[in-house]
Amino acid sequence: xxxxxxxxxxxxxxxxxxxxxxxxxxxxxxxxxxxxxxxxxxxxxxxxxxxxxxxxxxxxxxxxxxxxxxxxxxxxxxxxxxxxxxxxxxxxxxxxxxxxxxxxxxxxxxxxxxxxxxxxxxxxxxxxxxxxxxxxxxxxxxxxxxxxxxxxxxxxxxxxxxxxxxxxxxxxxxxxxxxxxxxxxxxxxxxxxxxxxxxxxxxxxxxxxxxxxxxxxxxxxxxxxxxxxxxxxxxxxxxxxxxxxxxxxxxxxxxxxxxxxxxxxxxxxxxxxxxxxxxxxxxxxxxxxxxxxxxxxxxxxxxxxxxxxxxxxxxxxxxxxxxxxxxxxxxxxxxxxxxxxxxxxxxxxxxxxxxxxxxxxxxxxxxxxxxxxxxxxxxxxxxxxxxxxxxxxxxxxxxxxxxxxxxxxxxxxxxxxxxxxxxxxxxxxxxxxxxxxxxxxxxxxxxxxxxxxxxxxxxxxxxxxxxxxxxxxxxxxxxxxxxxxxxxxx
Amino acid sequence: xxxxxxxxxxxxxxxxxxxxxxxxxxxxxxxxxxxxxxxxxxxxxxxxxxxxxxxxxxxxxxxxxxxxxxxxxxxxxxxxxxxxxxxxxxxxxxxxxxxxxxxxxxxxxxxxxxxxxxxxxxxxxxxxxxxxxxxxxxxxxxxxxxxxxxxxxxxxxxxxxxxxxxxxxxxxxxxxxxxxxxxxxxxxxxxxxxxxxxxxxxxxxxxxxxxxxxxxxxxxxxxxxxxxxxxxxxxxxxxxxxxxxxxxxxxxxxxxxxxxxxxxxxxxxxxxxxxxxxxxxxxxxxxxxxxxxxxxxxxxxxxxxxxxxxxxxxxxxxxxxxxxxxxxxxxxxxxxxxxxxxxxxxxxxxxxxxxxxxxxxxxxxxxxxxxxxxxxxxxxxxxxxxxxxxxxxxxxxxxxxxxxxxxxxxxxxxxxxxxxxxxxxxxxxxxxxxxxxxxxxxxxxxxxxxxxxxxxxxxxxxxxxxxxxxxxxxxxxxxxxxxxxxxxxx
Numbered sequence: 017x018x019x020x021x022x023x024x025x026x027x028x029x030x031x032x033x034x035x036x037x038x039x040x041x042x043x044x045x046x047x048x049x050x051x052x053x054x055x056x057x058x059x060x061x062x063x064x065x066x067x068x069x070x071x072x073x074x075x076x077x078x079x080x081x082x083x084x085x086x087x088x089x090x091x092x093x094x095x096x097x098x099x100x101x102x103x104x105x106x107x108x109x110x111x112x113x114x115x116x117x118x119x120x121x122x123x124x125x126x127x128x129x130x131x132x133x134x135x136x137x138x139x140x141x142x143x144x145x146x147x148x149x150x151x152x153x154x155x156x157x158x159x160x161x162x163x164x165x166x167x168x169x170x171x172x173x174x175x176x177x178x179x180x181x182x183x184x185x186x187x188x189x190x191x192x193x194x195x196x197x198x199x200x201x202x203x204x205x206x207x208x209x210x211x212x213x214x215x216x217x218x219x220x221x222x223x224x225x226x227x228x229x230x231x232x233x234x235x236x237x238x239x240x241x242x243x244x245x246x247x248x249x250x251x252x253x254x255x256x257x258x259x260x261x262x263x264x265x266x267x268x269x270x271x272x273x274x275x276x277x278x279x280x281x282x283x284x285x286x287x288x289x290x291x292x293x294x295x296x297x298x299x300x301x302x303x304x305x306x307x308x309x310x311x312x313x314x315x316x317x318x319x320x321x322x323x324x325x326x327x328x329x330x331x332x333x334x335x336x337x338x339x340x341x342x343x344x345x346x347x348x349x350x351x352x353x354x355x356x357x358x359x360x361x362x363x364x365x366x367x368x369x370x371x372x373x374x375x376x377x378x379x380x381x382x383x384x385x386x387x388x389x390x391x392x393x394x395x396x397x398x399x400x401x402x403x404x405x406x407x408x409x410x411x412x413x414x415x416x417x418x419x420x421x422x423x424x425x426x427x428x429x430x431x432x433x434x435x436x437x438x439x440x441x442x443x444x445x446x447x448x449x450x451x452x453x454x455x456x457x458x459x460x461x462x463x464x465x466x467x468x469x470x471x472x473x474x475x476x477x478x479x480x481x482x483x484x485x486x487x488x489x490x491x492x493x494x495x496x497x498x499x500x501x502x503x504x505x506x
Numbered sequence: 507x508x509x510x511x512x513x514x515x516x517x518x519x520x521x522x523x524x525x526x527x528x529x530x531x532x533x534x535x536x537x538x539x540x541x542x543x544x545x546x547x548x549x550x551x552x553x554x555x556x557x558x559x560x561x562x563x564x565x566x567x568x569x570x571x572x573x574x575x576x577x578x579x580x581x582x583x584x585x586x587x588x589x590x591x592x593x594x595x596x597x598x599x600x601x602x603x604x605x606x607x608x609x610x611x612x613x614x615x616x617x618x619x620x621x622x623x624x625x626x627x628x629x630x631x632x633x634x635x636x637x638x639x640x641x642x643x644x645x646x647x648x649x650x651x652x653x654x655x656x657x658x659x660x661x662x663x664x665x666x667x668x669x670x671x672x673x674x675x676x677x678x679x680x681x682x683x684x685x686x687x688x689x690x691x692x693x694x695x696x697x698x699x700x701x702x703x704x705x706x707x708x709x710x711x712x713x714x715x716x717x718x719x720x721x722x723x724x725x726x727x728x729x730x731x732x733x734x735x736x737x738x739x740x741x742x743x744x745x746x747x748x749x750x751x752x753x754x755x756x757x758x759x760x761x762x763x764x765x766x767x768x769x770x771x772x773x774x775x776x777x778x779x780x781x782x783x784x785x786x787x788x789x790x791x792x793x794x795x796x797x798x799x800x801x802x803x804x805x806x807x808x809x810x811x812x813x814x815x816x817x818x819x820x821x822x823x824x825x826x827x828x829x830x831x832x833x834x835x836x837x838x839x840x841x842x843x844x845x846x847x848x849x850x851x852x853x854x855x856x857x858x859x860x861x862x863x864x865x866x867x868x869x870x871x872x873x874x875x876x877x878x879x880x881x882x883x884x885x886x887x888x889x890x891x892x893x894x895x896x897x898x899x900x901x902x903x904x905x906x907x908x909x910x911x912x913x914x915x916x917x918x919x920x921x922x923x924x925x926x927x928x929x930x931x932x933x934x935x936x937x938x939x940x941x942x943x944x945x946x947x948x949x950x951x952x953x954x955x956x957x958x959x960x961x962x963x964x965x966x967x968x969x970x971x972x973x974x975x976x977x978x979x980x981x982x983x984x985x986x987x988x989x990x991x992x993x994x995x996x
Binding site for chain 2: 022023024025026027028031032033034035036039040043047050054055056057059060061062063064065066067068070071073087088089091094096098108109111112113117118119120122128130141142150152153155157158160161164300303304306307308361362363364394395406407410411414417420421422423424425427428439442443
């Protein structure tokens, strides 16, 4: 084979390989989340990676993105594509199995999704989603349950890593309140929503920028438009001054005392039926959340929560870490809301649904930032000093594994001992076991503490180095218990 | 939207949705396997679902399949495809990260793979693979480790479900021995392997049919050819009579006593260097496996093991459930072997590698066949008798969940109580909690034992029915401990 015909050993652009500890941590987090989901009565669902383009709908939820963004190809008689989220497959399943599934159907799903976007730094074309949804219930109790669920997931995952409990903030609002305000401002006509759809979307998008750009920028985006620092101009929603004030009042309606927030919102939406229904639903949700003291401490009504996507129809939830009074914000780690048009595309029936999506990758990053590096988390390495006596060394790993200790035999070329220690280093082994002919005859083995060796090499004084030997011998017969003791001490 | 424009709610052909208990069971099995892999020093790797067609090689391991079988599409400047196994991505990673990875590199991977095959009954285009491989070690100790690993995985997973330990049979052979026999028979020229490659493959394929078709059919396939019951004719490998006898002797060389098997094999391969090396490697592998008593009980040398794929170059492993003296065979649940051309395609360097693949779906089926059906494994259902008092019911689920009991509030239309019980049935709930106004005033709740109700409805006599009421009341304050007690009793 000539060199030029060799394929490049490269991951495709925008994709990524995950190794060892990172994967293990993700699996642990997903297992914990699954346990909490199941505790709350959600059942697992795994749909295939591939759907028909017709079932997926060939559109991404964000309505201003062009009509593509999926990886698709032609099969025998139809187009297939990789799923771009977990909600579209859920809607297909809810329609396909509507006679078999329990209704309401609480399901959770975890897995990769794919987006055919231009790859860029930190932007991946395959990433994990982790969703819990309830299909077939219009009750605010279903929305309340998702707030409670989000609280428990975040408390359980974050507080053991040293996260301050106050930093977990779950903010709840309702699209119906936003629509109520739009009606009160004369922007949205409840009899003819279609006529004002594009202006409504522009207003929502402007409101959604409050956290990032601040109140003045939102005022400009609601009005004539805004030029940013780079000179780029964004056209505005063209609201009149009084309309603008109503929207800004809505964004500012949140107060510490919940009863006052609710009163402010009732004042703003005035006689709008949709708006009043939204306020009353939020009140019911909070009443249910308050039953769960753990969740209640983290959940507040926040009328400035919009969530960018166009398809929500009722309560919306946004979970953040940090924020104004709780340290620097680490951004959104979970979010969701009610969307009632899920199954309609397939069956023509309206089926109410509400969902929560956990940003697992962000969550893992937040946990990683707080946790100490775990050097020395690899397996114990049994080195090979005499290749002709492999079964002796195999016996050692067998004993260690029987004692539940992750361990391995060096499988490379054993001639160069330095290479075995270099290998142990790459494996982040905490300890290495050594038995040469002298040790064998004396019935002992040497244990080298590689982690301590590293620490000493970096910082120890001569006296420390002498008083804390990084290598010492133990009786061969005591190998497994000694190693167990050493690992427990760390 | 007109009815005819509605998309069909259908999974694409050859794909499948997985629900609740099945998924939970698979996750548990994969978690157990991962723990055993890690105990043995294997580190997790997750590559993306998508690779470049160039890196994948655009060929499936089975060499007689046409040059397709993958789902592929054109990206900007290259062709991309879904991976068809976990070995091709491993070879790409081993080449791409050869300077960073510890060598030898023990890695495991679990995840879906995709095959673009014509879908048929029981044939899926997406399925799970679960592999452990060691890259960069030519030592028989690496092969021995995989035999040990296979034993421990199967023992740990199967014996708790009531599987007889003797039914776990791990058979080991070496391609070098097969090649040695072919050399001894004058079929394979060690100086010019290419010349006899196609006859060699025909012989291996014929040998591989021993389990399924028996000795006589193999004799025909080695010789002139064979007509099966349906009248279809398979051309033979065209061996002469004496050549045939050598191959048949190889297939029959296994004896109860290992030393005799090894002697038989040495006799057969005669002066073939490859053959003698193969026998000596098998001997070393068994010496190492014998160190681990648990593994040793399940592993035997079996010269009739071929494994269909063409790419193995040394030891091959096949793990089966059941078999001649251990009950009806449930077929192969794991297999693997040494393949030394892994990284060569990319770098031009020969890198030795050996791997094991666990057939998770088959394993799950075998476990399912032996385990009793687990009815009543769903969440406890708190029913709703009075929608105006939802927070009271929410309080009950909160208490149950705090006690670690999977439970849920009924979220559907609560008006029809029968529908709530029907829902509990679909959810396989073991118990339902009921509180109407009378109970509320008396400070009690009713608990309905749905599982017992089912059993009674099916089989109980009137007296049993009277003496084991399926519904009874407990104090509201004792709800969680009472439910916990009831669930523990089951």
